Amino acid sequence: MSVGRIRRALRLMGAATLALFAAVAFTPLANALHGRLAAHPQIGRADAIVVLGAGVSTTGTLSDSSLRRAVHGIELQRRALAPVLVLLGPSSWPVGEAPIRGTLARAMGVPQERIRLVTGGRTTREEAERTREALGPDVKRILLVTGAIHMTRARSLFERAGFTVLPAPVEDTSGGGISPEARLALALRMGEELLAQLYHRLAGYI
Amino acid sequence: MEALFLLSLIAATSAAALHLARRRGVAVAPDALRAAALHMLECVGLTMVFFAANLVLGALLTLAVRALTPLFVSLYLSGDVSLLVLSSLQALVCQAWRGTRSGR
Structure with missing residues (x-):
């Protein structure tokens, strides 16, 4: 390939990138895509x-996403939709995400005997496997709480683990943001999730 | 409204830069502006090439570490936004170096 052709290709790529940036940042395209995904x-x-799980800081603060998911799960539990609330999160130092969520659930009135902590899952696939191990074969139907964009992949993985899944998505990436920054963040999150779905399909996990 | 505000800022500082350049006697011919815009597009395109290469390499390294060691590295690490900034620096250095070489 000649230098001239390479430069032309780079210019085309650059123009396409700027056009995509403008479309994402300055139009409702990202919001519309979010509505579909x-x-x-x-x-x-x-x-x-x-x-x-969705992350915890080293100072023991739940991430925004983790907190929203935990609160939504607690709210569903308080509506008596299931006898047990399972809170997941990877083990991390000094305190893991699941124990912190357990403390929050108790503070919000969920009885200790209705809370089950499942730790150690570092990916969604591991969370599905560990949840199946922890709950045993008798638990078949679950209300699954995770981000709305993440739900498609999470649902497939939990169904593969043998569960019947009722999705209970949380809006942890706001689809309603209208500032360029919010739309770019939304597009980035959707791009991450689509790449993750592609990887899982190629690896045969879903 | 936000978009209009931000784009107005860009237009204002660009116009101010052009005015300052002319006042200092820096020749700013329309043809040169077109060449600069094309150069900018090349830079952006090269940024995307570096970004894609960094993403793919990051993902492959992550999977290799997971497969070959007991360590766990999150795939999300490869998607950190700082990678885009660093990729743009790579592109700028590459373009500047090319410009230096062709100027010899």
């Missing part, structure tokens, strides 16, 4: 409410 809730009675 985000899962819709199917709330109903289940054997367990399962809340996926």
